[in-house]
Amino acid sequence: MSSIHVAQLVSNSQPSVLDIILGYTFMALGLLATLSYLGKISQPAFLNLTLGKLTFVSQTKGSLHKSSKRCIVDHINEEDKDCIILFGSQTGNAQDFSEKLAKEGSTRFGLRTMVADLNDYGYESLFKFPAEKVAIFVLSSYGEGEPTDNAVEFYEFITEDCPPFSLGAHAEAPLQHMRYAAFGLGNSTYENFNTVARSVSASLQRHGARLVGDLGEGDDAQATTENSFITWKESLWEELGRAMALEERKSNFEPSFIITELQSPAETTYLGEGVGKKLMGARNHFIDFPGPNKPSIVTLLRSKELFRSPDRNCVHLELDLMGTGLSYQTGDHAAIWPINADCEVDRFLRVFGLWEKRHTSFSVSSAKPTIKIPLPKTTSYDTAVRYYLEIAGPISRQSLATLAEFASDKFQKDALLNLSKDPGHFHKIVTSQLLNLAQLIETIGPGNVICAVPFAVILECVKPLKPRYYSISSSSLIQKSSLSCTVVVDSVQLQGRDFKGVASNYLLALKNQQNKEQPDAQNLTCGLMGHLDKYNLNLAIHIRHSSFKPPADTSRPILMIGPGTGVAPFRAFVQERAAQFKAGHSVGNSILFFGCRKSSEDFIYQDEWQGLQKILAGAFKLYTAFSRDTERKVYVQHLLMQHAAEVCSLLLEQNGYLYVCGDSLMARDVHTVLRELLCKESKLSMPEVDGSLKSMRNSGRLQEDVW
Known part of the structure; x- marks a missing residue:
């Protein structure tokens, strides 16, 4: 029979449903093979065949192409945890809430908890999440409802219509065995209030996961985030108590960190300058800051005052990027890692009884392998307080309750407990006066020192020092090897004192020293050991890339x-x-x-x-x-x-x-x-x-x- 006759025979026959399905299947496979050969698809894809339905599922992000990151489900099972708390945090608030939640779940209910950075794991196998366990998401939104830097990959993964789970996931409800809870941190003045938490929660439910309790939401615009979190978590514990048969127990505080003082400084003791020139052999080494964004050392080229006002400041800074490996595009942000002011460092060390041993070296380790250490493993008290802890930041009521357990003076103990329990009293005494922790302790009396508070406890009550983000005010087309920042200096007049912003006043101090101008008595003194040396004014930064960009078409208005x-x-x-x-x-x-x-x-x-x-x-x-x-x-x-x-x-x-x-x-x-x-x-x-x-x-x- 000739090929023409075969073609006529095929064309005159009525194709069956199976013929159509098989035909589309072979066409799709052929297309995939062609695209793969041309390099358009870096990884293979598969066809999901169900009765009466043909679904093409992309595998370019996962599935057959397994994430290089650690599997979240494997880690939970290996560590034998029954509650994992995953955070998406930009300034440290969501991380701080996560750590407190994990601590409370462990000590109060005996939950085997762990805290995890969303950026540390791959989620292709999330559909295998054990039904008897629970995942809790604490997620911040920033800007136009965008996920934080460490949550971007997870957010993009889970909000896809068909997330690229590994082979074996249920087609309609891959997360049907998963239960979760979620709390969002946002600001209602933004149009997209708490978009990240809402979108993640909706996506998890769309894929079959079950929400335990209500979706919690904190509103920074109303200054109610902590109160909302406390209310939400109490409700959550009730829900989890029923779902997981939890029983509340009397508990004692168990530090998450182990501090061991050293008789003599170790060879690799960190004093603020990072690993050290003798170990790295270069000026532009990384500083040992915790987290995914490791800053580089840059030199302050030029600085000047922009305001012509006797009582307000705005600083223009130009930073040298040569040899750092850093690059930016117009519209990006510079993340500047500040240093705490000398006066606040001294106050903190004095209040907590560390003044005499401020230069004593110690090593820090984690009591549990899943807990991240917020400091270099070997450092000094002065360095930890100066470079790594948010000692001048806001206080949380939960932290005061923890500190009260260790207060040696009954008056101090009662005062701290009252503040931790009464939101109105806390707002009047602390929030409205912008008091930091050491300033609050000074006002309580009698006596200004809580010597009984171990430094391990302080590490849990004071958040890690985080970078501050500033819009880059220079064009990368013009300044390829340097960048400019424009920073207004935060200073608020209160009764009897001024409140000084940490980062902006640090940058003002750098400008004053570079231009040999008279420093403000309350500002940071720049004659510090570490990465501010006597020859150059250096500071630590990294670049955060932004979508805030001018149009690619220059002719557009x-x-x-x-x-x-x-x-x-x-x-x-x-x-x-x-x-x-x-x-x-x-x-x-x-x-x-x-x-x-x-x-x-x-x-x-x-x-x-x-x-x-x-x-x-x-x-x-x-x-x-x-x-x-x-x-x-x-x-x-x-x-x-x-x-x-x-x-x-x-x-x-x-x-x-x-x-x-x-x-x-x-x-x-x-x-x-x-x-x-x-x-x-x-x-x-x-x-x-x-x-x-x-x-x-x-x-x-x-x-x-x-x-």
Whole structure:
């Protein structure tokens, strides 16, 4: 029979359902083979065949391609734990809550708990999570409802429509045997409040997991996060008590860390400078900070004061990246690791009875293999307090309850317990006065020292010192081997004293020392051992990459709203556009709305804006609002209304990009004004305007960098 006859016979026959399924199967396999050969798919894929349904399941992220990270389920089983608490944390709050929750579950109910960084594990085998165990997620949201750096991979994995689980997962409900609880940390001034916790919880349930209790939510805007967490966890313990047959027991505090003082300093004792030049042989070594983002040492090239005010400061810094391996793109953030001020270090050491042995070396180890150590394994008390602990940060009520157990004085013990139990009293005495732990102890009396508190307990009551994030205010196109930061110095006048922000005042002190200016008596003294040496002013940083970027198409118009130091990334944006214009590129219009108090005091980069306007000619407009130059206060929101037609045209007719940078309250007000002016100018209904703004956000044409 000829091939023509065969073809005719096949074409005249009626294909069965099985023929169709097999035909599609072979076509799909052939396509996969072709793509694999061409390098379009790095890993194979498989076909999920069920009765009456053919499903193509991508395996590019997992399944046949197993994650190089440790399997979370294997680790739980190996450590014989029945409760794992996974955190997504940017500033340390979620991690701190997780550690306290694990501690309480262990001591109060006998749960075999462990705390885990979401970034440390692979989740392809999460569908094997044992039914008799429980996972608890403590997740922070930041920015536009984005996951924290250490939660990005897990978030992207679990929120997929079909997460790439390993072979063997149930097609419809892969997590049907898993039970979990979740608490989210967010800020209701953001449009996407607690998006990460809500999305993760919804995704887990969509894949079959069962939520124990309610989804807890803390709201930083209302300063109720800790109270909400305490209420949620008490409810959770009741739910878990029923689900896992837990019985509350009387418990004594068991330290998670073991401190052993050394008779003489070890060869590798950390004194703030990291591993040490003699071991690494280079200036730009890593500092030994815990966590996934290891900072590098950079040198302060130049610094200057930007404000012309006797009582306020704003610092411009330029940092040298040469030889560090660090690189950035316009719009990224610099994460600066601060150092605690001398006066606060001295106060803390004195209050806790460590003054006389501040330079005594000790080793620290974990009481359990699953607990991470927040310090170098060998260091000194001075170094630990100066470089690694958030001694000037907010106090938690839970920490006061723990410290009260070790207070040697009955008056102190009772005072600490009362503060830990009464939210209103705690707010009046501590929160409203911005007291740190050592300052609080000083106010309690009689006597200023709680000598009985072991340093191991202090490590659990005081959070690790975390980096502070600043928008990079230079263009990577212009400053390839250096970056600039613009930092307003935090200082709040209280009754009888000033509250000083840790990182901004540290950077102010660096600027003062570099320029041989008179330091503030309360500021950090820069003559420190460690990575600030007498020849160079060095500091520790890493880069956090951001999606806050100017459009790739330089011809697209952009509208930027950045009052105060919110203008920092826009300095970089406009610098970049000026360089592109000089290079012959087509550059779209750039409009900047900037606001500050007084044109004569805090109009930062005024000369630079004028120079950039000359370069870009009519392609760059600057609109300014000075709130205290006139009787009627004018803010950037008012400027937007004054230029409503221009704003509407740029966004809706020219398909321009909108960027907002600054504090969350300002961003919320700007959003309100934008809705009103777009509705009025475009004649669109409010729902249509909301739809347009949502579409802009989804497509990347509306971006916010807010705090």
